[in-house]
Amino acid sequence: MSDRNTTARTPGGPNRLIDETSPYLLQHAHNPVDWYPWSEEAFRLAEETDRPIFLSVGYSACHWCHVMEHESFENEEIAAILNESFVSIKVDREERPDVDQIYMTAVQLITRRGGWPMSVFMTPDGRPFYGGTYWPPVSRMGMPGFRDILVKLRDYWQNKKDEVETSANQLSEAIQDMAAPVFQSAKLGEETLKAAVEGLLRIADRKHGGFGGAPKFPHPMDLRFLLRGWERFHNGDVLDEDVLDVIQLTLKKMLNGGIYDQLGGGFHRYSTDAYWLAPHFEKMLYDNALLVPVYLEAWQVTGDQEYERCVRETLDYVLREMTSELGGFYSTQDADTEGEEGRFFVWSLDEVRQLLGERESEIFSAVYDVSQNGNWEGHSILNRPKPLDQVAEELKVDVKELAESLDRSRSILFEARSRRTAPARDEKVLTAWNGMMISAFAQAGVALNEPKYLSAAQAAADFFQLHMKGSGKELLLSYKDGRSRFRGYLDDYACLIDGLVELFRATGSDQYLEESLELADVMIAEFWDPEQGGFFFTDNDHEKLIARTKEVQDNAVPSGNGMAATALVKLGQLTGRSDLMERAINTLESFGELLADRPQAVGQALIALDLVVGPSRQLVLVESEDEKGASKLGDWTRSQFLPRTTILRKDQFTESKIISSVIGDKETRNGATTAYLCEGQTCQEPVTSIEELERQIRNNP
Template sequence: MTDPHDTTRKPNRLASETSPYLLQHAHNPVDWYPWGDEAFARAEEEDKPVFLSIGYSACHWCHVMERESFENEEIAELMNRSFVNIKVDREERPDVDQIYMSAVQLMTKHGGWPMSVFLTPDGRPFFGGTYWPPESRMGMPGFRDVISRLAQFWNEQRDEVLRSAESVTEAVGRIAAPDMAQTSLTDQTLRNAMKELLTAADRRHGGFGGAPKFPHPMDVRVLLRCARRFENDEAREIACFTLDKMADGGIYDHLGGGFHRYSTDARWLVPHFEKMLYDNALLVPAYLEAFQLTGEGRYRTTVVETLAYIEREMTSSEGAFFSTQDADSEGEEGKYFVWSAQEIRDILGDEEARIFSAFYDVTPQGNWEGTNILNRPRSLEEAARSLDLEPAGLTAQLETSRQKLLEARSQRVAPGRDDKILVAWNGMMIAALAQAARVLDQPQYAQAATDAAEFILGSMRDDEGRLLHSYKDGRARFNAYLDDYACLIDGLVELYQTTFAPQHLEAAVTLAEQLRDDFADADGQGFFYTPHHHEQLIARSKDTQDSATPSGNAVAATALLKLGRLCGRTDLQELGYQTLQQLSGLIAEHPRAGGQALIALDFVLGPTREYVFVPGKTFGDVDALQSALQHRFVPNKVVMRRPADTSDDELPEPLKPLLTGREPGDTAAVYVCEQGACQLPITDPEAFEKSLG
C-alpha cells in the first residue's frame, strides 16, 4: 500500500480527497480522478474509455492490486495513455458501487473488490472484473494484457463496444429497481423462513452453509424470534450454537474484543482479519437477545468485550465511530493478531503460558501458516478439568494473561484504520449501544450513543438540514443515502427508548419526514437508494436484499413501524407497512436475503405492545418496573416514559399521543397498551414481570 504521506512522487488529484482509501492512492503514478464530472468530461473530450476502480481501505486484495499494478510505472503509463482513470471508495459512494457491481456480476457471474470496470465516456459499462494480477498467471489474465486489449477493442471495434455497453446498462436498470411480486404478510412466511434457516444450518460448526462463512446476525435474530413465537427449541438451539461457535472461534478477537469480517473456513478459525464497524454493531443486538432469552453470562461477556473494543479503538474524539480496521499490518494479513508459542511463553512465563495455550489452542507448530490464531476449542469447564483447576480460578488467570498479551500486542505496528465517519454504520452502532445500555444496566453505553447521535445531527447536515453521508477531517460530504436515514432513525428510536430524552424522538420524526419526501417512490413501491435531488447515474437503485448489512428498505420499514407506534403517527406506520409489503415476495421466496424484513414482519404480526411508564409522586420505583421488561426477551414492543413534572400541555409533540392523560399518580405505574387501547396500570414489578409470560 502506498504511504499517503510519501512525497517522493508528485501527487495526483486524489490528494485533495478525504477518504483514507483514496489518499492511499494519491501518490500512484496513475493519473487518478475522483468520481465526478471532470473525469467524464475529459473522457468525452479525448474520446477515451473510463477505467473505474472501486475498493475500500480495509480490502486486502485492493492493496495487492495497488502494489502490483497501480504502483507499476509501465502499467500506469499505459493506463494514462489509453483511459481516463477514476478511483472510488465504495464506502463513500455506495450508490456508484451498487450499480457497477451489478454490471460486473452480470458480465462475470461473480463480484468483489477491488472492482475493475471499463466504461464509455457517458458511464455505461462494457467490460469488468475484480482483481487481476499484473501479468497472466494460474489461468488469470494479466492486468497489463487486459488494458492493452480493451484499448485496442475501443479503437478498432467501437460499434461492438457500444452495443455491449447498451445491453449491460439496460440489464443493470432492470436489476437496480426490479418489479417484485407481493404476497400476504402472515406468520407462514416466518415459519418457512425458520425451516429454510434450520435446513441451511451447519450442525457441526454453527452458522449457515460452508466456507467462506459470514456471521449473518439478522438470520440469527430471526431464529430467536421464531423460537419465541413458535416455541421452537431447535430454532433457539441453532441460533445460540451459532453465536457460541463464533465467539469461540478465531473470527472473534479474544484479546481485544470484537469480530473480524468473516471466516475463510467452515469452523470459524481463520478470519479475514479486517474489522468493520457494521459487523460489530449488528452482532451486539444478536448476543444481547440471546442473553435476554437464556440468561447465559457468556453472551453478556461478548457484548461487553466488543463494546470495549469500540470505545478503545473505534471512537473519534467527537464521539462518533470510525469505519474499519485493515486486515494487514506491515504488509502481511493478520500479522497483528497471531502468535507463536514462544512469544506467549516469553510474555507469560512457562506455567502461565502452558495454561493459556491449552485453553486457546496455541501449539509450537501453530494452527495457521505456522502461527497461532487464538480460539477456544473446549469449554471452560472441560479445560478446567483437564488442567485440574477450578473454573473460577481458570477464568481469573486467563483474564490476567489476556491483559498481559493485549498490552504486548499494543506495542506492535497496528493495522491501518479508516477513520471516516459514516451515518448508516453509526446509526447501527447507536442502536446497539442503546440496547446494551438498557439490557445490561450500563448507562455509559447510552452516553456513548448520545454523543454519536449529537455529533451526526450537529455536524453532518447540509444548510437545508438534510443528512450528509460521510465525515472526515472536518468535512461532511455527499448526499446521505437511504440506509443513512433508515439506520439513524432506527438508532434514535432505540436511543429514545433507553434515555427517554424527547429530542431523540423529535429528531427521528424530522428525519422520517425527510426520508418520505426525498426517497419514496411516487408509486408507493418502497424507497430509492438515492434522494430525488441526487446526481443522475445510469440507473437508480432500490436496496431491497440484505448483504453484509441489512437492506435500506428493510431498515426503513423497521424504523418507521416502531417510530409510528411510539408517536401515534399512523402515516409513518402505514409507510413502513407498505414498504414491508413491497418486500413480501422476496422474503417469501428467498428468506435468507431478507432477515431484517423478517424481523420487521415479526413486529407487524405482533402482538406488539406499547409500554408506558409513569413515575410515582410518592411511592414505587419506576426503574424497577422498567427493569422487569428490559431484562426479558420481548422483541415486539415500544417503550415510553412520562417526563416528571410535565403537564399534558408541556409534552413534546411526538409524546402526546401515548402520554396525554397519563399523569403521575402517587405510585409508579406501567400502562400496557396495544394500538392505543390500554389495560389498567400495573404498579407491582413482580406482577408486571409475571404478565410478560
Template sequence: MSHDENRPTNRLAAETSPYLLQHRHNPVDWYPWGEEAFEKARAEGKPVFLSVGYSACHWCHVMERESFEDEAIARLMNEYFVNVKVDREERPDVDQIYMSAVQALSGHGGWPMSVFLTPDARPFWGGTYFPPKDSRGMPGFPRVLTSIHEAWTNRRDSIMASAGELTNQLDSMGRVPESEGELSAELLDNAARQLARAFEPRHGGFGSAPKFPHPMDLRVLLREHARTGDAHALHMVRHTLGKMARGGIYDHLGGGFARYSTDDEWLVPHFEKMLYDNALLASTYVEAYQLTGDPEYARVAREIFDYVLGRMTDPEGGFYSTEDADSEGEEGKYYVWTLDEIREVLGPDRADTFAQAYDVTERGNWEGKTILNLPRPLEEAAASLGRDPGDLRRELDEERAELLEARGRRVPPGKDTKILASWNGLMIAALADGAHALADDRYLDAAEKAAGFILDRMRAEDGRLLHSFKDGRARFNAYLDDYANLADGLTRLYEATGRPRWIEAAMRMAEVMIGQFSDAEGGGFYYTSADHEALIARTKDAYDNATPSGNAMAATALARLAGLIGLSELDHHARRAVQSVRLVLEKAPTAAGQSLIALDFLLGEVREIAVVGGEDDAERVDVLRRIRSRFLPHAVVAPTPASEEDREEAERMVPLLQDRPTREGRTTIYVCEGFSCREPVLAEGLDEALGGSGSGGS
C-alpha cells in the first residue's frame, strides 16, 4: 500500500517487516510487540488491541485502508487502547496463541486477526476483519471499540475472570492426550480411508470451497500406494494434481501456485503466492513424477522452481516470503486478461487458438476478465482443434512466453522480501530432491546458496538460528519449525551433494531441537525454545496447518538423520514425537499429514544407499540422478563428495561411507537394508540392486 512519505510516522517505522512498515504512516499509535507496549497498558490501565496480519493478506490491506487510515477511528483506538501490530510471519508464536483464542471465542479464525488483551497479555475478546461501519451483519469497528471500552470500564472484574479462564484453556490446547497404542501401519491405512471419504471426485482435492491444495495429504497417499498398491490412493493424487495444474490456481505464464481456490474447480484463486505453498507443492509434483514417470508432473515442478529462482530469490541466495494478491489496488489485476489484450500481443489468428485452449472469451470467467486455465487436457484441446498435440504444445509454449513478457510490463504485485528460515528450509529440501530427479544443476546450486546464506547470515553469535532476515538484519529467536525444516532441508542437501558441511549443520540443528525444544516428560517438541520470551502459554503444534507442524517436521528430520548417521538417540526422539500425537493420527489423520509421512518412514525398512565416487565424477552424478529418478520414500542416500578434501570428513561423519572402497576405480553403490549390506555394484548393476528400472520404482 502506498503512502505519502512526508506524513508523520509511528513506531513501526523502525521495523523491518514489510507488513509493519505498511502501517508506519497510520494515525494509529502502533507499537510493535514488546514490553514497552504492555508497560504502557499497565501504567495507564488500558487494554491492548492486538492486530495480526501479513503483507500478502488482501483483507489486511482492506482493514488498514478503511479503519487504520481513518482519523476518527484512530482517535478511538489511541484513546481507549494500547495498539500493537504483529506480522504473523515474524512472530508465529504470538499468532499461534492468539489465533487459538480467537477460534475459541468466535468459532473461526483468519487474518487480519483482531484481539483484545488485558495489560498482562491475556485475551478476552476477538475476531478477524471488521468493516468501518455496521454492514452485512457485522458490527462496525468503531462500535466494537466503543463496546469493548465500555465493558472494560464497567465490567472489568468479569473480563479479568474470563480472560483467566481462557488463558488456562489456551495453556492446555495443543497438548494432545497421551496414547499408549502401537504405532502401526493401520494408522496409515485409516488415514487413506479418511482421505478417500473427504476426496472430491469431480475436481479433485479434499472438501469444498475454499479449496486448499493439501500437499502433505497427497504425499501420504503416494506413500500408501507405494506401500500397498492401493490404486485409488494414486488416483486421488493424479486427479488432484492434474486438475490443479490446469486450473486458475496455477500461474500458466509465470509458474507457481496461488494460495488457494475460492471455488471447487480450482479456477478462481486468492492470488497471493506463498513460498511455502510452492515448496511443498514442488516436492509433491517431484514425488508424483518419481512414482509415475508422468512428464507433466516434471514440467510443473520445473516451472515452480523457475518461478522461485526468477522472482523469489534474493541476490544473496535466500528465498523471499510472498507475493501479494493485489497490484494497483486491485486483487488479481496483474494476472488476468481480456481477449482484446491477448489479440494485441499474439495477433488475431494465434490469439484464437490460444483462447480456445486457455478459456479466454469476450465475457471472461471472472469479473469480466479471464483467469487463464486449461479446462481440458492438452491432448483433448488438440483433438478438438484438429491439431497435432506436439505442435500445439510448442505453439502454446511460445505464446505463453510472449504473454509473460507482455505481463512483465504491468505493475507487479507487492513482494514481501523478508527471508524466513523455516520456509527456506522447505524450499531447500524441494530443490535438493528435485535437482537430480529433474536433472538440473541450477536447482542444486540455488539450494546450496540459500543454505549457505542462512547458516552464514541468520545465526546469532552463539551459533543459534534466527527466524527472519530483512534489510541486512537477522532477528527473532528461531522456532521449532525453523530448526526442523532447515534440518530436513540440509539433510536432503547432503544426500544430493555429499558435502559434509550440510550434514554437520543438520546435526547441529538436531542437537538444539533436542536440547531446547523437546518435552522430556510428554515426548514431542514445544514450538518455542526453553529460553524463549515467556508468553501466556507454551504450545505444541500437533496439527498441520498451511505448513507442516513443527513437531512432525522434527520427527521427519530426526528419523532421516538417524537413518544416515545411525544415531539411535535421534530415532528415539523421532518416535516419541510421533507417539505424542498418536491420538491425532487415529482420530484426525487428515490434520496430521506430515506426522503420517514421518510414521511411514519409521515403519518402513530403511534402505541405506552409499554412493562412492570413482575417478569420473560425471558417473557419480549420473548414479545419483538415476537413484533420484525413483520414488524411494524409505531410502537415505550417502554420497561421497566431489572433492577429495571433503571425503575424509564425510566418511568420519557418516558411518555408511566408512570402509567402502570403489571397484575398478569407478563409482560404486552399496545398498544396505535390515542391518545387512548386499554386494557392491557398479552403475550398470544399479537397477537390479534397487529393484526394477527407471521412474516409478518404490
C-alpha cells in the first residue's frame, strides 16, 4: 500500500482519482464522491474518524460499472452520504488483482455469487462485513437500493458496532481459510489425464457447444487440454471421436456466433445466452490471446481453413486496434458507446440495405441474420446461424458468387462502422495479458509462417525489457502514460515467462530464454510456498493484506499456479534444469486432489501435467541450402499438432549456447532437408520425407 499525497477534492472539482493512470479510476475522477485510491491515506482517515470504508472495484470495460457510476456515484444525495459517513476507495481490479481476489471471496461468501462492480463495506483495518455487486440507487424489482443500504449500514456502524465486529471477524477468518487452500495429494499420471477428459465431456453442451448454460464462457484452457487428450489417447475409438466433436462444435459455434466480431475479427468477453449470440460486447486482450492458440491448434488437427481465418483475423485485429506504438498490447475495449451497450457493433436492416443495395444486402442479411425486427433488443448482432452452402441453395446462388459478395459486403460495412464513435479503449499495458499475447503471436508466427506476427511478439518482449522492470530484477504490473507501476503478481511472471519461452522456440534467440530463466529464478525466490508447495499470488515483500492468497483454479484466465507449472516444465525441458521440473511437479502435486476431482477448474494445470507425463521430444530440422525456409518437410512440421514436441530449425538455433547440444553436428542427408526426432539423448534415424517422419511420430506418440 503506497502512502502518497493525493489531490483532495474541492467543491465542483475533481477528486483524488485525478492523479491516477487507470482509465477506470479516471472515469470516476469527477464524481461528487470523495474517492480515494487504495492507499494508506484512506485507511488512516477511516481509523482517525472512526468511519467504515466503502470499497468499489471494477474495470473500464465493465458495462454495469458504468451503470452504477451514472445512477449512484454521480448522484449528489448518495455522494453526500458516502462523503459524510464513509471513506470511499475505488480500485481497478486489473491493477490490484490481489485486492479483488480477497474481497470477491467476501462477496461470494455473503451473496453466493460474484461479479463487477464489486461493492464491499469494511472496517478501517480492512476486514469486510457486508458486500454485493451492482445495486440500483433505490430499491426496485426485489433489489435493495444503494441509498437504503448506506443508511442502514451507517446506523449499524454507529449503534450496533458489536454485530459489525462479529461479522467482520467471521468473514475475515473464512477468507483466510479459503485464501491458500490445502489439498490432499493424489497420484498424477496418464490416468489423471484420461479421467479429466471424461469429466469435461460429461459437462459439455452437445447442442450449442461449450460447457454449462448461460452465461457461457469460452473455456480456452479446457479446449486446449481436450485437444491434447484427443491427441494422446487417439486410437479410433468412440471416445476419440466424441472429444473432437465437442471441441469442433464449440469452436464452430463461437466463430459463427455473435461473440465473434464478424466484421473486425476478435472475440467479445462472453455470451449472455447459451448459444453464443449476444455477448457482453467488451473485448478483452486476454480472451483473444487465449483463444488464438485454441483455433491455431484446431487448424493443425483438422486442417479446417475457417480456424486459420479466425487466427489471422483475430491477430490482425490486435495489431490494428490493440497495439501501442512502443510495442505493448492494450488491455480492453469498452462494451458501451455513447452510453449504449453494443451500439458500435449492431446493425439495422435499413442500414445494411442503404450501404449494400438490394441484392447484396439480401445475401448478406440471409447469411448474417439481419432482419427488420433484429435478434437483440431491436437490432441485429451479426452471426452466421446457417452454413454458407445452405444459404446459397436457399437463395439459388453459386457458393463462390455468394462468398465473393460477402467479401465485398464485409469490407463496405467495416468501413462504415469505422466512422462510428468507437468504444473507449483502456490503454494500460498489463504484464500477464501481454505475456499471453506474446505467446499467441509467437506460436501463430511459426505455424502460419507469418513474419509480422513474430515481429509483433518481439516488439512486445522488447517493450517489457525496457519498461517493465523495477529497480532490481522484479517485474512491474502496469504501464500507462509513461509510468510503470505496481509490483508484479505470480501470473505476471508466469505468463511472461511462458511468452518468452514460446518466442525463443520461434526465433532461436537466446536473449528470450535467458530472460525467462532470470524471471523464473525471481518467481521461485519471491512467490514459492516452502511449507505446502506451489506459489502464492503475491511476493514476499508485498503489502500485507488480511490474507495471502494462492490461486490454483482457472477463471477467465489461467491460474497463476497452473501457468507457473506450464512455464517451468517448458523451461526445464529446454534447458535440462531438473530443479525447474521439480518445482513444476511439486506445484501440480500440491493441488493434485483438484486435478483428479475437478478437471473443469484446472485446465491450465492439466496442460502442464500433459507435458510432465510426456514423452517430450525434440524435432531438429536441418534444411538444405536449396530449400532454406521453404522446404515441404518444414512446412509440414509447422502445420502439425505436436504439443509435446519442440521443433528446432538448425539455421535458427545454431548460435544458441543454451541448447546447442541438442542441435549438435546434425546435417542434411543426400543434400535434402532432413529431420531428426529425438527423446532425451536418443535420436531415431534421420529422415528426408514427410511420410517417413509422420511414421516415426505416430509410432512414438
